[in-house]
Amino acid sequence: MSEPSYRRMDVDERRAQLLERGAELFTSHRYDELSMNKIATEVGISKALLYHYFPSKQAFFEETLSAWAERLRVRTEPDPNLPPVEQLTASLDAFLGLVEENSGAYRNLIQSATAVAEIRDLVEEVRRATAERILSGLYPAGAPPKARTAVSGWLWFMDGACLNWIEHRDIEREELRDLLLGVLMGSLIATGSPPELPQVS
Amino acid sequence: MSEPSYRRMDVDERRAQLLERGAELFTSHRYDELSMNKIATEVGISKALLYHYFPSKQAFFEETLSAWAERLRVRTEPDPNLPPVEQLTASLDAFLGLVEENSGAYRNLIQSATAVAEIRDLVEEVRRATAERILSGLYPAGAPPKARTAVSGWLWFMDGACLNWIEHRDIEREELRDLLLGVLMGSLIATGSPPELPQVS
Numbered sequence: 001m002s003e004p005s006y007r008r009m010d011v012d013e014r015r016a017q018l019l020e021r022g023a024e025l026f027t028s029h030r031y032d033e034l035s036m037n038k039i040a041t042e043v044g045i046s047k048a049l050l051y052h053y054f055p056s057k058q059a060f061f062e063e064t065l066s067a068w069a070e071r072l073r074v075r076t077e078p079d080p081n082l083p084p085v086e087q088l089t090a091s092l093d094a095f096l097g098l099v100e101e102n103s104g105a106y107r108n109l110i111q112s113a114t115a116v117a118e119i120r121d122l123v124e125e126v127r128r129a130t131a132e133r134i135l136s137g138l139y140p141a142g143a144p145p146k147a148r149t150a151v152s153g154w155l156w157f158m159d160g161a162c163l164n165w166i167e168h169r170d171i172e173r174e175e176l177r178d179l180l181l182g183v184l185m186g187s188l189i190a191t192g193s194p195p196e197l198p199q200v201s
Numbered sequence: 202m203s204e205p206s207y208r209r210m211d212v213d214e215r216r217a218q219l220l221e222r223g224a225e226l227f228t229s230h231r232y233d234e235l236s237m238n239k240i241a242t243e244v245g246i247s248k249a250l251l252y253h254y255f256p257s258k259q260a261f262f263e264e265t266l267s268a269w270a271e272r273l274r275v276r277t278e279p280d281p282n283l284p285p286v287e288q289l290t291a292s293l294d295a296f297l298g299l300v301e302e303n304s305g306a307y308r309n310l311i312q313s314a315t316a317v318a319e320i321r322d323l324v325e326e327v328r329r330a331t332a333e334r335i336l337s338g339l340y341p342a343g344a345p346p347k348a349r350t351a352v353s354g355w356l357w358f359m360d361g362a363c364l365n366w367i368e369h370r371d372i373e374r375e376e377l378r379d380l381l382l383g384v385l386m387g388s389l390i391a392t393g394s395p396p397e398l399p400q401v402s
Contacts, residue, residue: 111321120312145369145371145372146372146376146380148365148369149362149365149366149369149372149377149380150362150380150384152361152362152364152365153358153359153361153362153365153381153384154358154361154384155361156357156358156360156361156362157354157355157357157358157361157384157388158354159357160353160354160355160356160357160358161350161351161353161354161357163353164349164350164353164354165350168346168349168350170346171346176350178391179347179350179351179388179391179392180354181391182387182388182390182391182392183351183354183355183358183384183387183388183391186383186384186386186387186388186390186391187358187380187383187384187387187388189383189387190379190380190382190383190384190387191380191383
């Protein structure tokens with residue numbers, strides 16, 4: 001391996017590590033409690049090196065959020081070869097895994113979702129994109145308004161149920177997944193226009 | 202009517218009016234954008250008179266929130282003589298009426314629910330009390346953990362669906378009410394422990 005590409009790899013890895021630590025820092029501290037100085041101390045690098053990677057605290061914060069959203073998107077990306085309900089089951093499993101592994105960060109993110117405009121925008125954008133993905137999977141010919149309302153509500157249900165789950169931890173992850181799926185399907189039946197799902201062959 | 206009691210009524214009415222205007226002001230402005238000076242100008246009284254009713258902006262803000270929570274509680278208080286599902290239907294109707302009449306304030310309240318600690322505490326306390334009311338109505342002998350998770354999630358569902366409803370306004374209030382009821386019942390069935398409801402005689 002040539003030296004430049006080795007160095008490049010090193011830079012990308014360091015960057016990814018910083019973004020991961022950033023997610024922890026920004027979700028465990030208020031934004032105004034953190035300075036570039038404090039961040040550098042917390043992650044154990046010099047302030048100059050931190051500035052080498054990120055021009056400002058705002059830039060570091062925004063890249064941290066983008067990296068988190070990208071991680072969420074990749075982890076929950078459905079396999080288009082699976083039938084719609086299996087796609088949903090797999091995505092939900094991946095999402096709950098992410099919540100379980102990062103319960104503190106998840107709780108802080110949802111609970112500060114409206115304190116910080118960038119986080120609110122991120123959470124809203126993730127909900128919007130997820131609703132669209134679910135609706136276009138279940139209603140390929142177009143979703144009726146009540147189904148759209150139900151899926152929007154269900155995404156909130158998911159966050160409320162996840163917060164309750166990580167607070168109490170008295171039901172299994174698979175039980176929560178099946179509950180969430182059951183609630184989504186029950187909600188769509190309650191709209192009077194349930195999705196027409198292909199029969200399992 | 203004697204003069205003192207007339208005056209007293211006048212003071213209470215004025216106070217109630219100020220609290221109502223306060224709800225509008227605090228939900229349409231950021232907390233730090235408002236000063237006692239600005240509030241007095243907005244409501245059209247002198248700053249001295251405003252201080253006569255409320256010792257500080259913080260006190261005015263807190264009383265505004267308490268008055269709003271009390272109004273919500275009174276409006277959605279179920280009639281204990283009705284069967285559980287009819288109680289829920291009536292409470293939901295009342296809640297959706299309140300949302301419809303105050304859609305701007307409702308949206309701002311939910312969207313700023315975590316920006317301001319007092320609002321977050323209020324929203325959490327309302328959700329907690331509502332969950333308890335619903336669970337004790339449907340599971341008088343005690344609710345299983347999954348039912349608790351489902352009801353917590355459902356209260357989030359309600360806020361998500363209501364925000365979507367006031368944004369699009371393309372379904373009727375009665376349709377949304379029935380959807381919400383259907384989702385709650387469907388969610389509890391999905392837990393595997395649906396409530397045992399008395400048969401309608």
